[in-house]
Amino acid sequence: MDPNVNNSLTLFIEYLQIEKNYSQYTIEHYHHDISEFFMFMTEQSISSIDDVKYLDVRIYLTKLYDEKLARKTVARKISCLRSFFKFLVRERLVQDNPFALAFIPKAEKKLPEFFYEEEMDALFHACETETSLGQRNKALLELLYATGMRVSECSQIRMKDLDMYLSTVLVHGKGNKQRYIPFGSFAHDALQNYIDNGRKSLLSKRDTPNDYLFLNFRGGQLTSRGIRLILDKLIEQSTLTGKIHPHMLRHTFATHLLANGADMRTVQELLGHAFLSSTQVYTHVSNEYLRKTYNTHHPRA
Template identity: 50%
Template structure:
């Protein structure tokens, strides 16, 4: 028995609207997606849902790509048609293998945003100063960039976690995993100045061992660090939006760009999987290509 696409379409839209109680917006999206697919079938001369095979399904998805639609839109349209066939399978026994076998297009991975080295220099210059707040902010930026630690790890550091003699800091990462991270002379100097001069004055009468404190002497919060970094961006006249992880991304990108091996960067970042670190290689490759295209005479 031939299964008319329009008949199934009308029954399915009624089903999701009345029985599944989908929102009007969702019903509208399903209707649009299914109607587009049925138009494709009409062009292909297919009048029976039983005649739709994997070949037609692939052809339809190819046409979606050719029309320049975003991957997320294509993925949604596949889901809509797949749902239609699932409904037709349960009600009319139509085989739904055609779209069941189709994989959703992979989501495009957004490369982590980072600062170039000269932009980092602008940030450091923006928070230079001799007042207590500037000394603290400078130490925060040095620590984030020198170690690549997360903000949650930064605000949990206590005084005893810093070993200035060895130049390392003990941090508590995700899953309560501890790791030691080295830091250089710039961070060491900034931390020394902050802990000896600025922190005691900011602490006032407060008593706790957290390394970084706010202007009232209380332990610094995640929100506080975000506010500090945003203020730095304004003073540095950098126009991109900052978020704390950008410093971490910059740390990893600059290490890899300057020859650090992947395993070392993985350990420093506290990644449990190497694949989490490998994303930064894409950034360095993009940067290499851009540099080449902008500088080579025959690029």
């Protein structure tokens, strides 16, 4: 294969890092999807990036469907390659974008899963606060539900990001975007108890200083994976059945706000969504939430 093929990928990755300021996680996805297409080019004996035609794109789409990939996955791969070739056209490395006319399948519309208020109560009751880890877990759960932040954002919070006087936290979101999110009295009290007691106890288990808010049992930074394991354990200890996924508390936060009268623009800002369309899905969820509440509590439902 022409060495310029790999050079084009290197240039594109630099463009994503420097000009687009994409996260490392997003860049890895781009790199993986484009590298997979390069393997397809080798299978099809396409040696130059400029030799890729629309017919090759059609064959590649057929290959993806034959692999029984989800529509969302196929859409991501095609969108990635479309951006890649658009960049190459801009840099005059190729003449045309063969993915420009490629059909991107619409993703299946699945409503986000969330907890009802009584389910959240069961989760909170599963938190013991007698131990340092219990105090941490209660503060963690309260903050996630109070702010709707992503698990990955929560693991990155440092002590300096927390303003206990104003009850706000500075969150570092996707693409290095920052936003301030307020939290309520329940989260404030749980955080204060954890900071004054549990965190100090956990921090004493290591010699080097650590500025992260949430610590593991060794006094180091609590990772996203660690947070997920804690949430799984809380589900097991509660009266709830089923599994919890990382975004479920985020979905619950947005759904409960909209169901109780919050406007969508405010929820968009709190969630850190770049586009309002990303937030609009919660209007359908909150309508379902209101319908269930009505059917449960109205005497003539």
